[in-house]
Amino acid sequence: MNEDRRSFMKKAGIGLLAGIGSAAGLFPALSLEKTVFPAWDEKPEPGKYRWGMLIDTRKCSGNCKECVAACHFTHNVPDFGNRKDEVKWIWKSSYENVFPTASNQFQSPEVTERPYVALCNHCAEPPCTKACPTEATFRRWDGIVSMDYHRCIGCRFCMAACPYGSRSFNWRDPREGIKLASTDYPTRMQGVVEKCNFCSERLVKGLDPACVKACPEQALVFGDLNDQDSEIRRILESVETMQRKPELGTKPSVFYII
């Protein structure tokens, strides 16, 4: 008797679940987790987009740190107050550090003393993704060099491979270094590498990257480098710009107006 009752309840349970499942399929409004149909309209086409950034360093002033603050808050980047454990996605540096192989003889002091923003270049030929033994870092269909924090084994090969110092490792539990937590982006765990993601989580919502939005001088322009009519392409074709260490053949997607 008992056995029969058990098997009946089992079957009834399965039937009920199947019913809910098919109902959810037939009536999208009933499903617990909604599928966003527009997301399926356009199948990602590798190489169609290539997100890029243009930094007009002439507009950048010494004391302003809005872009860094906005990015580091948005992405829960920890701050431990020491250089050894430092994690950074975007930071301000000097001309000789950001462009160590560029000409610096007889440059105007106005140029060499200006601050220069550094971040991941989202290279078209990234050496970091090549060095990664687990595909934990990879180049997406839209040109963004992305990270899978759950696959990263923490070998730090990408850090050795990156010629721009754009990657940081979580030497310790990052949550201890987050003073004000953002709920819109996950924190990372100890022992994995992280870096700028060009705000892919904001792009998918149609928003500009946090740093671009935060800059009071509108010194950062973000756009699709593959779109001839985009603002970024228009500016790139009209003024002289620089990339970091172009001689290495990494084809950075971040450009600078000096």
Add this chain to the structure above:
Amino acid sequence: MIEKALKGSRNYWLWIGLLLLCIAAGFSAFSRQMWEGLTVTGMGRDVSWGVYIAQFTFLVGVAASAVMVVIPYYLHNQKAFGKTVIIGEFMAVAATIMCMLFILADMGRPDRVLNVLLYPSPHAMVFWDVMVLNGYLVINIVSAWAVLGAERKGVPPPAWVKPVIYLSIPWAFSIHTVTAFLYAGLPGRHLWLTAVLAPRFLASAFAAGTSLLILVTLILKKTAGYDAGNEARQKLAVLAAYAGAANFFMIGTEFFTAFYSNVPAHMHGLQYLFFGLEGKSALVPWMWISVIAGIGSLVVLLNPKLRQKTGWLMAACGGMVLSIWIDKGVGLILGGFVPSPLEEIVEYSATFTEMTVTLGIWAVGILVLTMLLKVAVTVKKEQEA
């Protein structure tokens, strides 16, 4: 056969006990590292690899140097190496195990190590390194064990062993070549970005590994009463000397290319290591000790009269091992990170925790080697009796 490692004198067990103590210390330091993260090491954002990866690089060389006895014995039928070849192979086994442990110790998430196999990435040199190192470990332990087992039974080794041993020769070259490729293909690390890195790795490996092998045979002679023979040692000493000469020649060519071309990025790494850069010079004494010890040992090893004397031979072999250990185990890896890609100079020094983990891993390797050699020596002695 392994039971032969469980019977030994009081000194043997004292030695095993000491090694176990070091392993325990290393393990406790490692567990602290697991809890608190790699922040307990001296590594940081700028120098992101340290003593672990450096030890790994040195030990791949020690592992590869087994060919210096395998080639003459199996390929050229040099009977003098008959008693050394098993020592070389077992040394390769122990060194390969240490290599793997150093990689694990360096990883931020060692629990995810299998991701390397779950998501094989042929574009990554690490993937190939994992393949060749594991392969080399299997090849050496299987072939050495089979040959020793046959010897114990007084029968010729099985026919399949020969091809496996022949395979171990190109395989040994592959492990150190791939290890060099880990570094030599990275843009922006100018100290490593050189085609001569793989040949130099092989040369320095054959110098240091062979010297270490000579030292191990001398230790076995003294502690276990097992003499691999002076003839083999003398021949190995000559091999070590020429390999060392090739290594120092290639270091010289690095200096020429960097300093004659006068390209700043090419000079910076060498300047930092050997002369100091912008007032930072922590590694300068190390590098000069390496050069002096290396050249001095080379002179002794090349001199037939001196190398015949056990004292001189030991000093020269020790000097060569020290020289290459500093070159690969200290200078090469750290020099690749200084200056940083943004041309900032941040120095590294290992922490106590890091050194304890390192000690523990060396102790694991030495324990494996001790036990394997105990088996080998017991079998060989039984056969002689």
